[in-house]
Amino acid sequence: MAETTSTQDACRAAAAGKPGLLVVADRQTGGRGRLGRVWTHAGELGIAATFALDETLSAPMLAMAGGLGACTAVQQSTSTPVGLRWPNDVVERTDEGNGRKIGGVLVERGGGVALLGVGINVRQTEAVFLPDIKGRAASIAMLGGESTRLEVLFALVRALDRALRMGVEGLAAAWRKQDCLIGLEREFEHDGRRVRGIVMDIDPLGRIVLETKQGLVSLPALTTSLVHGV
Template sequence: MSAGSTDRRIDKLIHVLAKNAMVVVPGTKIASEIGVTRQKVWEWIEKLRSLDVEIKGHPSSGYQLVKVPDILVPSLVHAELGDGAIGHEIVHYFRTASTNSAALALAARGAAHGTVVVAEEQTAGRGRLGRVWYSEKSSGIYASVILRPDLSPNAAPIITLMAGVAAQRAIAGATGLNADIRWPNDILVKGKKVCGILTEMSAELDRLHTVVLGIGINVNHREMPAELKEIATSLRIETRRTCSRVHLLAALLKELDKLYRVLLKGGGAAIAERWAAASTYAQGKRVRVVAHDGDFFATTAGLEPTGALRIRHDDGREECLVSGEIIEVK
């Protein structure tokens, strides 16, 4: 168990309550099954209640789970996940600074390919370009996936795009929303951001050693902070209903697993083809390019197998963007 991560016996507690959801389970039975004291069971029940998990009862009468909670603990996610390599090991935090930081630390200690770090809340969630990722408690998916790809460092951008396609597919499948992908790493609904991806890596000169894909999805946020309302939204705001985070995370990990296999078999071109098919930004979109040496206007003109975005300047010149951002010109 990673330092500070959720005690796996809490996961067992949820599992015991879930499998006996229609009956009251005595505290002594729970304590015996998960190997803790009745006092500890009570403390953990209170912890779960603080996360809006509906549990009836008290120590003298026993406990009953009113409904299966939407908490991203391993047992609940694995029940929907299947046998893919990505997600075989899930490390859960109720609260952590950053899932990417936790995943990088685990990777440095030898965590296996496909290990996933998830949190109910981040206190210092990181976005791309040093930005902060707004991480409302128990409302979003804050996850980081450790990959051990046998690929060159040049493949890092296409891995980010692969994650974007996986997130777009999972969101569309779970909600029916028409989700779009904006190069390089944003998932949009009606022009507002619902998902972002932060890729961090360690590499040798000719080989990637570790890639950590940080994926944040605004799921059940009732509203966004005032400073974000014009540029960000949530799945709940757009659908007007709650979305199962457990189901969505499982769907995301399944899509990642499938697309990672596509990448290893077909290379960057196979991922670029799928990204272009899923994004209105791939070709013919008038955009403002935000670059380190100044902004300019251009039209998108396709995606390279490397993940670079081809753009056409107003004078007809074409170039490939490997970094920066684009914003649609309306």
Template sequence: MATGSRRGANLALPEGPALGHNSAMPTIDPVLVKPFLGPLSGRFDVDSLEECDSTSSELSRRADRGAPSGTVVVADRQSAGRGRRGRNWLSSPEGSLTFSLLWRFSGPATRLTGLSLAVGVAVAQALEELGAAHVRLKWPNDVLLERAEGFAKLAGILVELSSDRRGTQAVIGIGLNLLAPAGDLLMPAAGLADDLPSLPDRHRLLAGLLGALADVLDRFDAGGFAAVQSEWQRRHAWQGRPVTILQDEAVECEGICLGVDSDGALLVETAVCIKRILSGDVSLRVR
């Protein structure tokens, strides 16, 4: 199910050079991630694979065998990568960064409403620290890039929860486009290269994402989604815009998108009321 596991080799540490938009992307080496993590390096155990079915599936299997919180699986290629609602997520070492993070919380899963939105805040925060200036968020779990011609999908997030007597574990899958993918896609797609003069070293990029995730997840664990609500709201792509909510391709409601509340529920002002939507199984489309 997983091939080419690499937990580090005896290699010189990089200076973190930028990569040109057409440069070959090197395989992630966990040893080279650690210097960029600094004092946070002890909180993460990174394993890099050449290929697996899905980083989230691989990490779930490891979690079942007792992997600790902070375990990370990153893969060059996925044969069965997946996104929300069972959609396929394709990845390649040349054009994307795909990884999953295991994070354990005390208490039941009901405490974790809004977690996928909080993860979006962390991704945006990390990319902005690298110089990206047009990152936006779409409910419930998409990271977008704002362009002159409209919004395009930059990254996807999939959070899977399971609980036992010890608490709740979250397997957090993130797929980030480094280069805009080609092909016939469900929605316009962008790459990080579209918002930066050059791509950062992938080890630095992964470390930046993990550092931002540690910060946001710690705050989320202490205060719930309310702790990062304002940070999500100010990056909201469709704030104040007319939207349509679809359930199984049927229109559930139409109205003006007001953002999210302290639980991460989407708020839509219809002609008769403000509708609160918690289910991530609906589709949200701007009109």
């Protein structure tokens, strides 16, 4: 599509309850991310895509597969190391864990299908990002990659197909290998309570384990969010 408000909405309508559709837009004017956040998409410089998949697939499996697929596609397009930051951000790897975000994933359901939205920054320069995300966002090109949008999209489709064939346990193990928060001090929020500590383990299907001043704290992964900028 040349332009749409959101590939999620366009894919839901076009799929008509049948999985197996991929919608890609050159530009989306109302893209959204997890927790209602806005996903900024510069026309024809990045990927805005939504896959209509079988609605019986669990949300955790879709989120892990989407994150792993996007991370793999980005890594195949640049020599700069990238990884996954809980729960679904594709970021450049840094020792401090403050790498810039390159992509993200959104899982929704509606119209009889599961909707897996993936956004990846491909050819953007620093100048095109809005002031509030400059310094926190990057693109494959900014990491030294030369891939085109089409090449990255093909890599994403192949990587997502492989990820969805892994099974839940295999997918969780593969996701954990890409986790870039282990060993870093971070703050998480669960049920209105914030907990800060050293990240000891993140199991996407189980618990997030933090070493705090009071000892080890275990939080349910699926309902715990990373607090950004703290």
